[in-house]
Amino acid sequence: MTRGDPESAATLFDLLADDYSRRILLAADEEPRTAKDLSDACDASLATVYRRVAALQDHDLIEERSTVGSDGAHRRQFETTLEELHVRLSDGELALSVEKRDELADNFSALWKNIRDST
Numbered sequence: 220m221t222r223g224d225p226e227s228a229a230t231l232f233d234l235l236a237d238d239y240s241r242r243i244l245l246a247a248d249e250e251p252r253t254a255k256d257l258s259d260a261c262d263a264s265l266a267t268v269y270r271r272v273a274a275l276q277d278h279d280l281i282e283e284r285s286t287v288g289s290d291g292a293h294r295r296q297f298e299t300t301l302e303e304l305h306v307r308l309s310d311g312e313l314a315l316s317v318e319k320r321d322e323l324a325d326n327f328s329a330l331w332k333n334i335r336d337s338t
Contacts, residue, residue: 227315228313228314228315230278231278231315231317232315234274234275234278234280235304237271239261239263239267239268239271240271240274240275242260242261242262242263243257243261243263243268243271243272243275243281243297244275244280244281244299244301245299246260246261247281247297247298247299248298248299248301250298251284251286251296251297251298252296252297252298253294253295253296253297254268254269254272254295254297257272257297272297278317279300279317279319280299280300280301280317281297281298281299281300281301282297282298282300283295283296283297284296284297284298299320300319300320301317301318301319301320302318302319302320303316303317303318304316304317304318305317305318
């Protein structure tokens with residue numbers, strides 16, 4: 220995904236300049252986390268976490284997954300989709316290139332790891 224639009228690039232830079240947004244991205248990159256887990260890991264209120272997660276979702280940098288806990292309760296977990304962010308400055312213009320994870324490759328790697336660990 221390329222963001223050559225200066226306004227879009229500025230919005231994304233503002234989002235990534237926010238300390239809470241960066242903390243959420245990093246925490247959700249370690250493993251999928253609930254909003255409560257993100258709140259604890261980032262030392263942020265739940266309201267702050269939900270606002271930042273919504274902004275990160277608007278830019279496709281984090282995704283939400285529904286899971287069922289051992290108690291049968293449904294939970295929403297958030298996981299970072301950002302793999303790489305490239306910034307290019309050319310002819311007085313700023314362009315961003317965002318690369319997302321290859322979910323299929325990640326799922327295959329996780330499956331393979333589980334098979335190896337169980338043998």
